[in-house]
Ligand SMILES: C[C@@](CO)(OP(=O)(O)O)[C@H](O)COP(=O)(O)OP(=O)(O)OC[C@H]1O[C@@H](n2ccc(N)nc2=O)[C@H](O)[C@@H]1O
C-alpha cells in the first residue's frame with residue numbers, strides 16, 4: 001500500500017513587503033491560510049538504483065503537464081533528503097495535481113512539504129520537526145508554511161512562522177485565469193523607489209521555528225499595520241473585519257502585467273463576494289463568502305471564460 005499525503009494549497013489573507021534584501025529576496029509580512037484544495041502524493045519504496053548506487057527517484061505526474069526531473073520540486077526534495085541524510089533508498093512518487101500551477105496558491109511548495117513529510121516516514125529518517133523546517137526553507141520560501149499549514153503569520157522571506165488562532169469559518173471562491181504568473185517577475189516589478197534601502201540579511205537574527213522564538217516574534221516585534229489589522233480581525237472572529245483587512249501589495253504590479261485581474265476582482269464583488277483579493281503573486285483571485293454553500297452558489301453565476309473556478313473551504317493546521 002502506498003503512503004498517501006495531501007498537499008494543501010494556500011491563500012494570502014495579507015501580504016506586505018517591507019524591503020529588498022541583499023540575498024535577492026524581499027522581506028515580507030504575511031498572513032497565510034491553508035485551503036481545502038489539495039494535490040495528493042502517493043509514495044512507495046523503489047528497489048531501482050542509479051549507477052552511483054543511490055536509490056532511484058521515480059516521479060510521475062497526473063493532472064498537469066509538469067517536468068518529472070530536477071525541475072520538479074518533489075523530485076528536488078527527494079534528492080535533497082538523500083543528500084542530507086545519506087539515505088540510499090529509492091522511491092516511486094505519483095503526484096496527482098489538482099492545484100493550478102503558477103497560481104499564487106503555493107502548489108509546488110505544498111507538494112515539496114508533503115514529500116518531506118512522506119519520505120521522512122517512508123525512508124524511516126526520523127528527522128526532527130526543526131530539521132524538516134530547515135530543509136523546507138532551503139527548497140523555497142513558502143515550503144516551511146506548507147509543513148503544518150493552518151492560519152499563520154510569516155515573516156523574513158516567508159520562512160519565519162508564528163501560528164495564529166484559526167481564522168473564522170468562511171467559503172472561498174477561487175478564479176484562476178488561463179495564464180499563470182511568475183513569482184520572481186511580480187516581485188521584481190515592485191516599485192523599487194519605495195524600498196530604497198537594501199536589508200542586510202547577515203545582521204538579521206536567525207529566528208528558528210521553535211515555540212519560544214515564535215512567541216517572541218508575536219509579542220515583541222513591531223509588525224506593520226496591514227498584518228496587525230488582519231491579526232486583530234482574525235482574533236475578533238468577525239468575517240466582515242477579515243474582509244476589510246484583506247491586503248496584498250503585489251496586486252498592483254500583477255494587475256499592471258494583467259489588467260483583466262481587476263475585471264475578475266470587480267465581477268466577484270458584483271456577484272456578492274464579501275471581500276476579494278489576489279493570492280500571493282497571482283494569478284488567482286479569491287473571493288470570500290459566509291460559507292462553502294454560498295461559495296458554490298456564487299461560482300454558478302460566473303462565466304467559465306474567466307478561467308478555472310473552485311469553491312473551497314479553509315483547512316486547519318495538521319499534526320506533525
Ligand atoms: C508570493 C508568495 C506569497 O506567499 O507566494 P506565491 O505567490 O509564489 O505562491 C511567496 O512570497 C513566494 O514564495 P515561493 O514561491 O516559495 O518563492 P521562492 O521559490 O522562494 O522564490 C521565487 C522568487 O520570488 C522572489 N521572492 C520570493 C520570496 C520573497 N520573500 N522575496 C522574493 O523576492 C525571488 O525573486 C525568488 O527568486
Ligand SMILES: Nc1ncnc2c1ncn2[C@@H]1O[C@H](COP(=O)(O)OP(=O)(O)O)[C@@H](O)[C@H]1O
Pocket residue numbers: 066071072073074100101102103104105106107108109111112181183280281282283
Ligand atoms: N510539483 C510542482 N507543482 C507545481 N509547480 C511546480 C512543481 N515543481 C516545480 N514547479 C514549478 O514551480 C513554478 C511555480 O509553481 P507553483 O508552485 O504552482 O506556483 P506559485 O509559486 O505561484 O504558488 C512553476 O513554474 C512550475 O513549473
